[in-house]
Amino acid sequence: MDIKDCIKFANENPVCYIATEDGDWPRVRAFLMWFADESGFYFHTGFPKNVYRQLNRNPKVEICFNTPKFDRMMRLTGEVEFLDNSDLRARLLEDRPFLKAFSKGPNNPLLAIFRISKGEAWFWTMADNLKEAEVPRIRF
Amino acid sequence: MELNDVYEFANINPLCYLATVEKDQPRVRAFVMWYAGDKGFYFHTSSRKEVFKQIVSNPKVEVCFYATQSGAMMRAAGKAVVLDDLEMKKKLLEDLPYIKQMVRGPDDPDLIVFRVQDGDARFWTIGENRMESKAERIRF
Numbered sequence: 007m008d009i010k011d012c013i014k015f016a017n018e019n020p021v022c023y024i025a026t027e028d029g030d031w032p033r034v035r036a037f038l039m040w041f042a043d044e045s046g047f048y049f050h051t052g053f054p055k056n057v058y059r060q061l062n063r064n065p066k067v068e069i070c071f072n073t074p075k076f077d078r079m080m081r082l083t084g085e086v087e088f089l090d091n092s093d094l095r096a097r098l099l100e101d102r103p104f105l106k107a108f109s110k111g112p113n114n115p116l117l118a119i120f121r122i123s124k125g126e127a128w129f130w131t132m133a134d135n136l137k138e139a140e141v142p143r144i145r146f
Numbered sequence: 147m148e149l150n151d152v153y154e155f156a157n158i159n160p161l162c163y164l165a166t167v168e169k170d171q172p173r174v175r176a177f178v179m180w181y182a183g184d185k186g187f188y189f190h191t192s193s194r195k196e197v198f199k200q201i202v203s204n205p206k207v208e209v210c211f212y213a214t215q216s217g218a219m220m221r222a223a224g225k226a227v228v229l230d231d232l233e234m235k236k237k238l239l240e241d242l243p244y245i246k247q248m249v250r251g252p253d254d255p256d257l258i259v260f261r262v263q264d265g266d267a268r269f270w271t272i273g274e275n276r277m278e279s280k281a282e283r284i285r286f
Contacts, residue, residue: 023210025165025174032172034165034210035270036219056278070163070174079176130175135248136194 009044009146012127015071015080016042022071024049026060033060037069040098046123047082050098052108053116061086067122077131084125084146094119152267152284155211155220156182162211164189166200173200177209180238186263186286187222190238190245193256201226207262217271224265224286234259 016022020039025032035057040048047069051058061067065085072079096112098119099105109117126143134141156162160179165172175197180188187209191198201207208223235252238259239245249257266283 023163023165023174023176025163025172025208027167027170027172030167030204031206031223032165032167032174032208033221033223034163034172034174034208035221036163036210036212064170066171068165068172068174070176072176076161076176081175083171136192138196 007129007142007144009127009144011129012080012082012144012146013042013044013047015078015129016047016082019071019073019080022069024057025068025070026057027064027066028056028060033057039071040101040119046087046121048119048121049086050102050105050117050119053118058118061088061120069122079130080127081130082122082125082127084122086120086122089119089121091119147269147282147284149284149286152220152222152286153182155213155218155269156187156222159211159213159220162209164197165208165210166197167204167206168196168200173197179209179211180241180259186224186261186265188259188261189226190242191258191260192248193258198258201260202228209262219270220267221270222262222265222267222286224262226260226262229259229261231259 016039022037022039023034024037025034037049040050067086069082092112095117126145128141128143162177162179163174164177165174180190205225207226211220232252235257239252266285268281268283
């Protein structure tokens with residue numbers, strides 16, 4: 007298992023749950039990942055959102071991906087990096103036209119793109135239950 | 147929305163994501179909730195799992211429930227309290243017989259039941275995107 011498996015799994019199962027820290031409270035909400043490739047796992051959000059404020063204060067996240075049948079789970083831990091890049095924002099608006107309703111165009115900084123480019127991931131199935139510490143971590 | 151709506155939503159959609167904080171690192175994993183009602187949300191786990199160590203050192207958790215049909219999401223934040231109650235554990239093994247394969251019996255010290263209590267829940271739909279802080283909070 008290597009990072010290619012992690013990228014493939016995330017692209018096939020983009021509905022995921024991102025946990026952040028808010029003070030010492032954990033927070034978690036569903037996200038639809040934009041895409042993943044060798045350069046990282048890409049997401050977008052909006053500046054007025056609490057998750058943006060939380061990530062600015064503590065960029066550490068954990069993300070949980072699952073298959074629709076819940077027979078295989080991937081947990082990914084890392085730090086987010088915000089990308090202020092109008093080319094990337096233009097590409098996002100092409101990929102997800104519904105975001106145009108929230109945005110005045112690719113130069114609109116209300117559209118925040120972030121990625122996790124360094125961290126570790128691991129896979130879990132029911133057979134790995136109670137073996138959390140033994141499951142190999144994949145560094146990326 | 148009332149407390150009954152909160153518990154009903156969780157009981158209809160027991161597959162959820164439970165976030166904890168380990169020092170300043172958020173953690174999240176999928177969970178099948180046992181049931182909701184009567185003071186909070188009931189879960190079971192094993193004392194050998196990392197999540198158990200995490201809730202003992204910081205009981206603050208957030209749980210995210212999602213209704214696949216409607217796309218509505220509910221987030222409940224509260225304190226995880228471990229319940230050392232043999233009658234309750236017997237009831238758990240009756241309700242969820244598959245747990246019997248993982249424990250020696252209701253008095254197995256590895257079997258942990260906890261309740262997420264003393265917190266608040268809020269609902270979210272895509273129509274309410276970017277209005278997070280205005281969402282009504284329902285105490286439980």
